Structures are given as structure tokens and as C-alpha cells.
Amino acid sequence: MSLPSPLSSPVAGFVVDTLRAAGCVFAEDEARLMLSAARTRTELAALVARRAGGVPLEHVLGWAEFCGLRIAVEPGVFVPRRRTEFLAREAAALARPGSVVVDLCCGTGAVAAAVAAAVPGAEVHASDVEPAAVRCARRNLAAAGARVHEGDLYAPLPADLRGRVDVLIANAPYVPTHHIGLLPPEARDHEPLLALDGGADGLDVQRRVATAAPDWLAPGGALLIETSEDQAPSTARAVEDGGLVPRIAESEELYATVVIGIARRSR
Numbered sequence: 001m002s003l004p005s006p007l008s009s010p011v012a013g014f015v016v017d018t019l020r021a022a023g024c025v026f027a028e029d030e031a032r033l034m035l036s037a038a039r040t041r042t043e044l045a046a047l048v049a050r051r052a053g054g055v056p057l058e059h060v061l062g063w064a065e066f067c068g069l070r071i072a073v074e075p076g077v078f079v080p081r082r083r084t085e086f087l088a089r090e091a092a093a094l095a096r097p098g099s100v101v102v103d104l105c106c107g108t109g110a111v112a113a114a115v116a117a118a119v120p121g122a123e124v125h126a127s128d129v130e131p132a133a134v135r136c137a138r139r140n141l142a143a144a145g146a147r148v149h150e151g152d153l154y155a156p157l158p159a160d161l162r163g164r165v166d167v168l169i170a171n172a173p174y175v176p177t178h179h180i181g182l183l184p185p186e187a188r189d190h191e192p193l194l195a196l197d198g199g200a201d202g203l204d205v206q207r208r209v210a211t212a213a214p215d216w217l218a219p220g221g222a223l224l225i226e227t228s229e230d231q232a233p234s235t236a237r238a239v240e241d242g243g244l245v246p247r248i249a250e251s252e253e254l255y256a257t258v259v260i261g262i263a264r265r266s267r
């Protein structure tokens with residue numbers, strides 16, 4: 001059965017009203033996406049019920065748009081955020097065909113997929129410690145020929161990448177533990193704590209990434225870490241303590257902050 005798509009239809013009106021009543025700010029946009037995703041009214045009712053029950057839209061639909069790509073998002077995997085497109089863009093700007101690119105803490109692999117799409121011929125690797133994220137990233141990165149590794153930060157990377165990585169990307173968890181309770185329920189209830197909680201000041205994982213980065217970067221290679229505006233000076237300090245030369249890049253449009261650390265050309 002085909003569903004009515006104009007939002008003026010009674011079914012569509014019911015979807016919009018239900019979503020709005022559940023507190024969805026972009027009820028009309030979400031209704032449009034659900035109406036085009038569902039093949040039957042039963043499917044539509046199930047999508048709407050899950051969304052109205054607080055499940056993130058991307059988990060309901062099974063995908064998110066990221067840098068113009070449709071990225072599969074499986075249950076229990078962190079939903080790629082719009083602001084992270086800035087990290088992907090900054091990383092792509094530093095990569096060339098033939099560059100070795102590594103996306104640590106890759107989640108769905110959205111950032112690696114965006115860089116692979118923007119820089120044909122780059123050798124792209126991604127890794128995450130969560131098996132669900134690794135499965136999802138493998139789905140998203142198969143077409144790009146990127147390799148996805150499972151394990152703690154650098155541990156699962158092929159040893160021959162040491163000293164050869166041109167662009168090292170990390171959107172690691174950076175929410176301070178005491179802020180987790182302030183996150184919207186969509187994140188708290190549907191994304192793994194491991195994907196969000198960055199420890200007391202939010203920088204525990206970032207510090208580990210920064211400390212080991214010089215061992216993996218090629219001379220002149222770049223480490224890019226997404227962070228918040230408030231945390232940026234501390235992230236930059238961690239990058240500098242790791243032996244890289246840091247700078248802070250910001251996007252007002254996406255309200256996004258990235259710390260970029262460059263490896264010295266001589267060791």
C-alpha cells in the first residue's frame with residue numbers, strides 16, 4: 001500500500017501531531033522522512049511509536065545524513081552529529097590521494113566515509129572498541145575499501161601504520177562525567193555511555209589519543225580532535241604535551257571546534 005506523502009493528508013497530519021505532542025521540534029521534517037521510509041501503515045505506526053517514545057530519529061530510520069552521505073546507524077551506536085561534519089571537512093582538507101588516514105573511535109565510520117568520499121585514493125582505516133560500532137562502520141565503509149579494526153584506540157591498528165599516518169582523526173567521547181545527566185534522554189538512553197563519557201574533565205580518552213599520536217603520525221602528519229569551545233584550551237594542551245604543535249579551528253556555522261596538532265618533521 002502506498003502512503004500519502006503530502007503533509008496535508010490526514011495520515012500525515014496525525015504523524016506530525018503525534019511527533020509534536022511527543023516534543024519533536026522538527027516534527028514536519030521528521031514526518032516527511034518517516035512517510036517516505038514506511039511501506040505500509042503498520043510500518044509507519046511502528047516508526048512513529050518508536051520516535052514518540054524517545055528513540056533518536058536516526059535509530060528509527062536506520063540512517064543519518066552526514067556530509068551528503070547516507071550513513072547506516074544501528075541500534076546502540078552513536079549517532080553522527082551535524083557539527084562533526086567540520087571535523088570531516090578539516091581532515092579531508094589535509095589529506096591527498098595516497099595519504100594514510102585513520103579514524104579512531106569511529107562509531108558508524110561517518111567521518112572516515114566522508115573523508116574517503118572527498119579524497120579518492122586515500123588509504124583509510126577506522127577503529128572502535130564497541131563491536132556494534134565496528135559492525136556498523138564495516139557496512140558504511142565497505143564500498144570505500146576502508147579497513148575497520150576492533151579494539152582499544154591504537155591497539156588493533158596494523159603495526160606497519162606506525163610512523164606512516166598522515167591524518168589521524170578522533171571524535172572520542174568528551175562529555176565530562178558529571179554532565180552526562182544533563183544530556184538529552186535520546187543520548188543518555190540510546191547511545192552507549194562509552195561513546196559519551198570522557199571522564200572527570202571529559203579529556204581522558206583525548207589525552208590517551210594525543211600521547212600516543214606522535215608514534216603513529218608521519219613527519220608533518222596531523223592529529224584532529226573534535227572538542228567543545230570550553231574544552232579546546234585543555235585539548236590543545238594535551239596535544240602539545242603529546243609533542244605536537246597545536247592550533248584551534250572553529251566553525252561558527254556548525255558550532256564546532258577541532259584541535260589540530262601537527263607532528264614535527266624531524267624527531
Ligand SMILES: C[S@@+](CC[C@H](N)C(=O)[O-])C[C@H]1O[C@@H](n2cnc3c(N)ncnc32)[C@H](O)[C@@H]1O
Binds near residue numbers: 104105133
Ligand atoms: C563520541 S562517539 C564518536 C563516533 C564517531 N567518531 C562520530 O563522530 O560519529 C565516540 C566513539 O568512541 C568509541 N570509544 C570509546 N572509547 C574507546 C576506546 N578506548 N577505544 C576505541 N574506541 C572507543 C565509542 O565506542 C564511540 O563509538
